[in-house]
Amino acid sequence: VLLPAIVRVASDDSWPWHWPLAGVMLLLFALALLMGRTAGTALRQAIELKTRTDQVAMQLRIDKAEAEAARRAAEAASQAKTQFFAAASHDLRQPLHAMGLFAEALRQRSRDPEVASLVHSINESVDALEGLFAELLDITRIDSGGVEPRPQPLRLRELFARLRLHFEPLAFEKGLLLTLRGGERVVHADPVLLERILRNLVSNALRYTDDGGVLVGARARGDRVLLQVWDSGIGIAEASLPRIFDEFYQVQGQRPPGPQQRKGLGLGLAIVRRLADLMEAPLTVHSRVGHGSVFALELPAGETPQAPDQPAGGLKAPIGLALDGRLVLVVEDEAAVRDGLVVLLQAWGADVLALDTAEAVDAWLAAAPPRAPDLLLVDYRLPEARTGIEVLARVRAHWPAVTLPAVLVTGSTMGGHEAQAEQHD
Template identity: 70%
Template structure:
């Protein structure tokens, strides 16, 4: 479409030039021009009649004068009626409009004849000044009619003959005037001048009408092309939305078995002490983690390309963003023996909180992936009237030759050293997503790196302001030991997918927990109707449940049974396009996106139970 449409539009002027307007179209356009000029013509006629009355009211016979004025007034009123009829019916059909033009011509010729008769009625009366005034009035009327009649050569010639020939004849026959022949000759010369003026104006009018008609044709063709382009655009947008929705739905369905696979694999690790089996479990978990990253990257790039990311800037406390980042990435950093630090959490930025967090998540994820020793630092500091968000790492670094291309789609840096399997994951979309989101925010993004020493990404954002008192200082969440024990803890699981529910239940029991599992909100309601129920320590619910119900309903029902204490909850979903962040804040739960690796789930459970202990 993008190639064909401009070509078609470019060819429209040539096509319009090759199609000349039809004779009928020219006649119709000329008829409309006549009626458009009628008010000025009527005003000129009225002024001319009033001047005749003014000059000859005291010297002409009243019967002759007012008889002529009466005929002129009758014709003038009929022409006014013609004009008003046209105004009342602007959408008259072509045949009606051409018929009106014929009657309009007749009235114009009758008015011209009346002015020719005026020369015979009033010439010779009064002083020479009266005669000069009469000739000037008649001649001015002829000149004023050029614009109105020049487009119709025959009518214009007849009109001039009806006005000027009687005048020439009357002046030439006045033998009592010493210069009657000279005056007659001058009037003939003026007759020729008026005719020449009419010919020139007729050519200009014909060109203007022709140009207008061709312009209308071109505009009509452009409207057709625009409608076609608009329809194509809507179809493309619909296809793009359908693609995004399909991909999101497919992603959700594909994440379910991956999630179950990771849970079963971790359970297998606990049940078998064979080192080879443990190695296989690690490989399975790495593959699941890689697939999760691919799904996230593809969905993000699709949302940005289809305009699905709508910015909603607001004042954002970085301590809240950093707390979520710490919770999400600390297990991964801990497993690799890296220090994950945060500085400048007291700052407040003015930006879309979801987009800022998504940018930082991608950068921190990359930093941890490509760092083997040292650590990763997320910081914010003042730079002039802006804030500088930075992600530092002590990783393998990026060669200077590769820096200009790292934000390209599907580009992955060729390192001079062999990469570990976990470093080769991905499609090369993470930094492309970061760049697009930064451009969407109009926030400059830069990178500096040294091979073997590390990399720093910098994002400039405007500062924000929050009047509310600051929250408690960000404290490091405790590192959960990999051997987490849930002995004596009661966890309620609400999950409709049998493999996922079974895998999660088996894994939690392997960690020592007591588990109550349900597959629908209705099953939860049935359980809650019982008496003497034990109070759960943690709720783990899926977002999308059968019968068009959600995990939020299950949370609300269970928490309502024990209103004295806000039960900690983890909500798990297979869709990353739903924007559950606001719901998480409103309903006090933490969100995990499927597939959830056991180590992430273990760290989240430890955090939530520790959080509850703190509340007690």
């Protein structure tokens, strides 16, 4: 349309400005063509860019969905592993438990030094295996959410006394000095979790120390208390420090001094880290190869707990100190464990009634037994989906006027059993 108009204007001799006007129109036409081409190129590039952007966005969504699916699958696999170990822990511990019972019963009965030496070796092996299982099961219990901190004011003196009672014989055997200072301090912490942390740290310190000693100390820092475990052992290389709290990590080339020291699975410090995180307690470590290590745990200071009131009649002696002639009711479905308990309790002088199911207990109660047991020793998990707590409730209801002490035994790490037991205490 525009080109014919330009031609007509250029050929119209009646108008003196026809050539300049035609030139201007031609210039405008050229500019329009150029702008149209530029706009077309820009539009095409914009369309191509949008197409590529949509493709990238689609790929990102696909990658994100795949990553999310992989994450969920990994979490599901991890949770399945945790639940498997937690559920299987009862069955995994039963043979070890039975072996330990039989070994202890054999030790009680044997007077032959050679047999006593063999039994001692068996007990050491059982203790080592139980320690390895305990580390594995502690990890699974923490990961499965079966550990919940219950902080309270805690005087360190009592905790230090238990540590000394447990570890001083080992320190003496290795020629080491075990020192505990600052027992007058009071912290606000879960007593069970804190004791497990300190036991793991002191055990590691003694294991990797062959000369000198181990110091457990507590000192105030404002409204906080710093708990430290020092040792003069072989130390840890600086390059290894960032990984020592990882599961199954073991420092390369580092073995405990002494030919009879087992190395372990590399879970002790992983458990320490997890428990410290549960209590929201900062945990640090400093170490020098050949000089030793120091692990520090920072806790809030607590108010001095009130001393428990002593009963008017004095403290009762633990029933385990006088089992001679006592009737102990054992309810355990695992034959090896049940037989081991019977042998051991009889070696201690107790009269033992051993049953394998809750139904057997019901039948025994229905027969109107003439004597109430002096102690109940009951497995938590029993056949036919019955529990030891049900058995305790049934037996105690049969003799409501008698106070029946009981021990509830479980190898499961699923958690919640303590709370259930407390409700029936």
